[in-house]
Amino acid sequence: MDALLDAEFGIYLAVFLAVVLLVEGIFLFYRDIVGPRQRVSRRMELLSQGASNAEIMESLRRQMPDNTNALLPSLMEFVETRMTQAGMRMRSATMATIMMVTTLTVGIIFPIIGGISGQLTSPLAFILVIVFAIAIGVVLPMSYINIQAVKRMRLFEKQFPIGLDIFVRGLRAGYPVPSALELLVSEVPDPLSSEFGLVLAEMNYGYNLRDALSNLADRVRTQDMQMFVVSVAIQSETGGSLADILEGLSRVIRDRAQMVLKVNALASEGKMTGTLLTALPLLTFAFMFATQPRFYLDVIDDPWFLPGVVGMAVMYFLGVFIMRKLITIKV
Template identity: 25%
Template sequence: MGGPALLTLGVALLAAVLAVIGVRTYAAGRERRQAFVDRLADDGHGRPRDGTRRRFPSLDRRLRATRAGRRLELRLAATGLAVTPGEFLVGMLAAVTGLWLVAHVTLAPFFGPLAAAVAVWSAFAFLNWQRQKRIEKFINQLPELSRILANATQAGLALRTALGMAAEELEAPAGEELAKVSDKLAVGHSIDDALGELAERLPSRELVVLVTTLVLSNRAGGAVVGSLRNLTKTLEERKETRREVRTQLSQVVVTAYVVPLLGIGTLLLMNKIAPGAIDRMTSTFLGQAAVVAAFALYALGFFLIRRFSKIDV
């Protein structure tokens, strides 16, 4: 074997050794990174910091490695629920399977996929409802938050200190969200960035006004106490207005949910009176098209009623 051949063989062996070392180093780095992320989320005993035990940790790690899983984790974090992406996915799949089987046995095989689609939509609609509920609760706490910040600022405390004080005194969700803001400020984030992320997590006009007031006051100085006092009064008035509007529209909101339920109840009653009627109806193309059209019209009616009853105050 000549010199060039030996040199080529040596370079190939060296490249193979370096490749193996690189792969092992990369894998070890990923494991350490994931262990660090788990320690941040857990209390050291496999449980989240709220004391409950985490389920499906391997599924959570795989979901967090995907873009859809990260988006799902952000949506769950905005709801305030102590549910991991893996738990949500497993629960949704269990609900899909259960509703599919129930619709298949109770009504007809044609309704199985429709029930599964409704289950998926309902799961994400539940997340949106929880997020909106958390936003509403946070908005109701804004007058008290503005009052605490005004008192702390008037006493001579810095805005960072006032935010930390408000995080300790207020209940969830305001206390939890302000604690996240304080943590970001503690590790070097600016007030603009920390408050901007808060406004993105819980979007509302009232919070945007409060964040804008605090950011501008922090940048340019000025009478921040007077601005917060006026803002507190305005937020109190808007809170009462929102409560009156929600009371006036409660009947319309209930109607939006009752109309689709009446359609489903009619199907069940028809199948109860004439057993097998739904199965015979969905055995033909025209019957299936009529059922799909009816469900589409119910969905359209629900959307239109909810759209018309949505009034931004």
């Protein structure tokens, strides 16, 4: 008996050590190989491969489709903006198609796999399945895109004052604007490097500085970038030292960033509470419906089910609206 327990303990210990070594190996692989590759500027990598300016623009720049003829133009424009900020090169129409196909697939296959197709005998049951399918096919991808966009834009805003300082030092050293931008691109990692690398590629392709920076502001859409573009536009119209203007702008951006960090620290508890209270009801519904769909379907024909759901939805969205108003502090 003791020998059997010792053998079982040895097996568990071996499995535990194997898992630990596997996790450590994945971490070391990401840290030493994948991480440095991701930090290398995409533009510098293309230049090392001998790519031309047109090829660099084609690789770095997303194709911006015309969404005016789309079924929901404002929604497609929002998806396009968030995908651009997330650094995704996929077209918004392709993403919308993928989300639609995923939603239809979940809506058709889930009742069959879950064994609840026989209970879909009322319109409310179909609506419940549709809501679940939309949550899986639309809400989850959009949440991922939004998280990636916020993460990338925060990193961009963190790198932006450093990039401005490098750009100013290049101008004070006597470099022309394209050479100072080239210095910025070579010294700063992504995403700032790739975005300004695209500005440089557009200038080499024939754009003037104002148009190239305006395109950058349209892609990024941050307040710091808007101030930068306006400063460059005013300097090009009125003259003066661009280095002095951008040096002052860099100080303003750093002071504003410090104030934002203080405000975020003070409001962090409220934001975390709001995030949890917003996400938990949706996650609970998705989990319960995916694992125990009869929890809802067995009572869906009750006359109080629909009024209860409508009232709960109204209170949920009202609560989310109030929480966002309470924790959103503009600086």
